[in-house]
Amino acid sequence: MKTLIVILILLSFLQVTLIPLNLVLIALIFRAYIVSEKENLYLAFFFGVLISFLNSLPLGLHSLIYLGIVQSIHLFKKTYFSGNFLVMLPAIAVLLSLNSILISMFQKSSIQLWPIIFQETLLGVPVYFVLKFWEERFSVKPEVKLKV
């Protein structure tokens, strides 16, 4: 968890300085998808506040949106078709679009989804596999036994 927090802090700063993509949100979404625990809500809240602060937006705005998105992922995880990762991609695109739309509406600016949403959705694929590897690094896989 400590490593994840450090990485998320680094991603927050990268997001507001160099790479204008929702890196923190993508990491939170996939973490919530891989591991459905309450710590995700804490991460969403605190990093939402940090992102709002770094973006000079009202504090609490991003945390509200991030909480809603993470909770949506928790609910989605309980559905029948959530087992397939490929189903997640369009869902992620929708959630990221929702985030952009809500921020644009608050800032009263034009909504620009293309090509940022496409880039963020594609970025989600390697992020998912990296997070999955990291979270399941101590999980022992059951051995395959041949029936004799």
Add this chain to the structure above:
Amino acid sequence: MSIGHPCGILACVRAIPHLQLFLSLTFISFIIIFLDNIRILSLPKIAFSYITTPIQYGLYKSGQTMGKQFYFIFAARYAAKENSALKEQLGFLLSENAKLRGKLAEVESMLSQQSTLDPKVYNLFPARPIGLDRYLKIDKGSKDGIKLNQPVVYRDNFLGKIVSVSEKSASVMLPYDPDSKLSAFSLNKAGKAKGILLGQFGSEMLFDKILHEEPIAEGDLVYSEGTEGFLPRGLVFGRVSEILAKDTQVFKQAKVKPVFDIRDLELVFIIQE
């Protein structure tokens, strides 16, 4: 158990994971938004920005420095592409400029023509010179209504007459062609001199059969009499460059040179009627 049943609602609520925590954090977010709106959180924000601003600045500058390292590669590629695009554009512009200059010269010719020979009196048909050897070739022919012996002019200057016509081109015999023989006169303050304008090889004409008593001087303009029938009276043939007078001869002569070089013309006009 239906969804409207109290137990159904409770089951749904229990199905939502971490609902209590979610609602608590959402409520806290709203409180933070409210507090931020009324500027209570200004001081903590200012204090925290002393930590975050240098980090943001450091990352941003690092990104800029890294970008500059690779900039020259992109700049060189871009400059090469831009160079070839600009060369292509320049070629196109030069070509377009040449066409526009040509068209401008044509329009100016037409306007100046209209200011001399009245288009209400003469039916003038424009044509472009497309070749010059013994005869001047023009780009209009029988399909455009060109006929033999029609005069060709530029402003009020006589250039020649049509001697051969094909479908889309025609040849013009110039006044300094050896076969050209036209009745002419010159005019100055002292009076008028009549004669015959004969073509000589080269770009010269000989104004012959001028009576000794008729006044003519260097610099006088020579005009068409119009007695041949195919060209109007008063068209300029050229300017007297030299007087050839011998008392032993019956007539005097004068060398006449055209007023301008036919090779400089963009457009010529055929008097159709």
